[in-house]
Ligand SMILES: *[C@@H]1O[C@H](CO)[C@@H](O)[C@H](O)[C@H]1NC(C)=O
Ligand SMILES: *[C@@H]1O[C@H](CO)[C@@H](O)[C@H](O)[C@H]1NC(C)=O
Ligand SMILES: *[C@@H]1O[C@H](CO)[C@@H](O)[C@H](O)[C@H]1NC(C)=O
């Protein structure tokens with residue numbers, strides 16, 4: 136795109152028109168024609184600011200005169216939104232609505248490597264769900280919420296079909312993470328009733344089957360299994376000893392392959408599942424539809440890409456429910472995150488649900504691909520022009536800058552994007568505003584958690600500023616609660632966020648104690664962050680700041696915030712978000728504690744650009760060698776400090792020392808959650824040695 140730019144610019148006929156020459160000579164007729172087409176072009180492509188649905192300086196409204204308790208400004212009064220379409224009060228209704236609209240139209244898409252997408256129609260999905268559901272009933276599954284149907288698979292059509300089967304027969308669903316890991320999986324599997332129905336297995340899909348570690352199994356597990364009458368599928372694999380659990384699992388899933396048989400087993404335990412109702416789902420989805428009504432109408436031709444874990448409410452809700460409700464399509468990735476970009480190019484989604492880590496990656500890629508100073512200057516200039524439009528409320532992908540500079544970037548995401556939603560962790564304002572400009576599509580930011588059915592706040596259309604997570608959704612009321620020992624007081628606009636409304640869950644399954652910790656007697660949910668839908672390790676309060684205009688800004692999880700020895704509070708995620716923007720940095724973990732007076736960092740350099748970046752600074756070597764080189768480390772540290780300074784970090788918020796680690800934090804090595812957030816406690820444990828060695832050097 137850049138080469139075209141200079142060649143096009145001089146030939147643009149902008150200055151060659153002057154109204155004074157309007158006489159009817161053949162040449163001016165030509166001019167008139169050109170003027171007319173230019174006007175037409177301008178009319179079609181002129182920036183049209185969107186009319187925001189409310190005053191952007193008052194996006195939320197105080198409830199009962201209490202300024203720290205807020206509801207959406209889109210509501211007429213304090214009664215919260217339960218549903219949007221009269222005929223969709225459950226997730227089942229939502230699919231039925233899509234079925235009515237789309238009929239034999241495509242619903243679920245999948246692809247084999249290098250192939251185009253193949254589609255399963257709405258009608259077929261409904262039929263297959265019906266068959267599977269009656270199969271489950273025949274196997275003894277009861278149509279009531281006292282028994283659970285577990286779904287254990289990667290994102291793929293069978294997941295949705297199984298989900299629908301449950302909805303069709305009022306069975307309760309327990310989504311399991313395939314990435315839950317060996318230690319966690321048995322805890323989940325054995326602590327409740329599970330009817331596992333699943334999709335085609337492969338060792339790639341469930342890598343942990345191949346793991347040599349045997350899961351910890353409760354001692355009476357096997358007898359429970361044997362006593363359970365409907366374990367018929369196991370008999371189809373006579374050569375497999377039922378006492379070999381890892382093999383047993385594999386066998387069970389193999390037996391289920393294709394025809395979605397099912398196995399039931401029971402273990403009475405103490406699970407901690409978040410109980411989400413259809414009403415929860417309907418209210419959250421409806422709220423989002425309501426907010427978007429001014430700028431975006433979902434329709435039949437919409438396509439979304441599904442790759443975030445379906446066991447996570449974020450993906451299930453927005454993606455699946457809002458797409459199906461409108462008869463739109465969902466295409467699944469191939470199951471390999473490294474092929475995601477290829478899947479996106481093939482699918483050409485109009486809707487892209489995304490997490491900040493991925494957006495950071497896209498941002499780095501774009502910046503990394505522009506090496507010459509001239510092109511870089513042009514890119515930044517174009518971004519600034521687009522950002523100026525954004526601040527006046529205009530989002531578009533047809534400006535001159537889009538045609539000349541950004542078209543390749545947009546094409547790499549399929550070229551059809553209308554709408555993206557980032558959630559699960561705060562995104563850096565720089566990255567968000569850069570991508571809004573370059574991608575030219577609506578990018579919303581939301582905040583939520585499983586216990587409030589993923590949603591709690593959402594960007595207001597028209598407010599394309601970054602650095603906050605928007606205002607409360609129409610289905611949720613939020614309030615701030617003081618945290619005196621951190622000096623957070625609701626009257627000053629900061630505190631722990633609490634949520635109430637129809638999207639708030641019913642409590643933890645069979646765990647009144649944990650439920651009462653999370654939900655108080657007035658129905659307020661005290662924020663916790665839960666990555667695994669099935670149980671939450673502990674409730675983590677989320678600290679937020681209530682901005683003047685009624686939006687909320689996430690400070691950090693309370694658990695993450697700590698004090699340095701000189702008494703300054705540190706919110707590490709905010710700092711990491713800043714450092715992540717440095718070119719050589721792929722991942723960063725900021726550490727400190729109240730015994731230390733300064734911060735240190737663990738940095739994973741970006742393998743794709745690091746070697747070149749370092750070479751420009753006169754160092755050579757392999758990626759691993761460079762990570763060991765103290766001078767390279769110094770260069771990275773300098774770069775990070777410069778970025779921190781320009782982002783306004785205070786000097787005590789800057790790291791004073793680094794460890795360069797050559798291996799990426801990943802879900803597989805246990806350092807990231809399935810939604811790609813850092814597992815802080817685990818990172819701290821793994822790098823204990825490096826951390827103490829950094830602190831043991833004489834203070835800097
Ligand atoms: C289970 O089977 C695997 C694979 O054959 C084997 O390596 C493992 O030792 C078996 N475990 C037990 C407890 O028999
Ligand atoms: C531009 O946006 C429109 C909808 O807003 C979409 O239909 C079109 O495909 C987009 N074009 C590109 C290149 O992203
Ligand atoms: C709302 O307030 C936040 C925080 O001060 C700011 O970043 C944002 O730009 C504001 N939005 C508008 C539309 O003024």
Ligand SMILES: CC(=O)N[C@H]1CO[C@H](CO)[C@@H](O)[C@@H]1O
Nearest residue numbers: 423452453581582590591592
């Ligand atoms: C739309 C939906 O069903 N779920 C959304 C609820 O709202 C939050 C916004 O905070 C989104 O992140 C969810 O995806």
